[in-house]
């Protein structure tokens with residue numbers, strides 16, 4: 483690891499092992515409410531997807547980038563084709579696949595399109611459009627150092643409670659009953675890109691293929707599936723600008739980050 487650091491960006495450790503980045507951009511963006519796929523929504527004069535792709539390419543960790551777009555989409559495919567033409571020599575191969583009806587289906591569609599010989603894969607939400615390159619690098623470095631699964635996380639700032647529905651008797655007072663307070667120092671908010679040894683992630687998604695509808699609906703990230711295999715998952719520090727653009731408020735925050743005094747892609751920590 484020490485040596486790898488000293489070698490610098492041109493011979494990034496993860497580039498010597500063949501690394502791919504999957505960008506999942508096939509969601510519909512219901513909660514953002516823009517009436518178009520979220521990846522297509524404007525942010526700072528561009529689309530959310532273009533910001534996400536520029537972050538991936540700037541990090542220089544990937545030999546291949548595979549983007550999952552909504553089935554039947556033509557607009558995002560056209561944008562990706564334009565982006566690919568503008569890439570300088572030595573940039574990653576960019577491929578596009580049709581996503582599925584859940585995020586996990588979209589990840590599986592992209593996994594099936596990775597080149598032979600891929601050793602590591604980072605799975606990234608297009609919705610985390612402003613994730614700094616340093617986070618991609620931290621994840622790739624942990625994989626190169628031997629981790630089979632790595633996630634970027636942030637400490638939780640709110641106090642987190644667990645709740646249960648009331649049995650009806652207290653419904654007039656409040657609809658939910660607090661059942662406990664989670665120990666905040668042990669909690670982390672999880673972001674993407676999440677990095678994996680490819681063989682491990684393939685195994686995890688294969689196991690998830692046997693889930694019933696309820697179990698499948700409960701899958702919100704890839705690391706969850708790897709945890710179910712009993713494979714250790716390691717956490718590195720994420721970044722607050724990696725926020726997931728989910729609601730209109732998140733879009734306002736992302737616009738604010740781009741327009742702020744520190745400019746595009748200011749890097750924290």
Ligand code: CTP
Nearest residue numbers: 506507508509510511512513583584588608609
């Ligand atoms: N995603 C995907 N395929 C799906 C669902 C989601 O590729 N079938 C991607 C989204 O494009 C996004 C990431 O997974 O980059 C995280 O999902 P989320 O933030 O929930 O995005 P959407 O599903 O588009 O939003 P919503 O749930 O509000 O409809």
Ligand code: MG
Nearest residue numbers: 509510511585
């Ligand atoms: Mg969604």
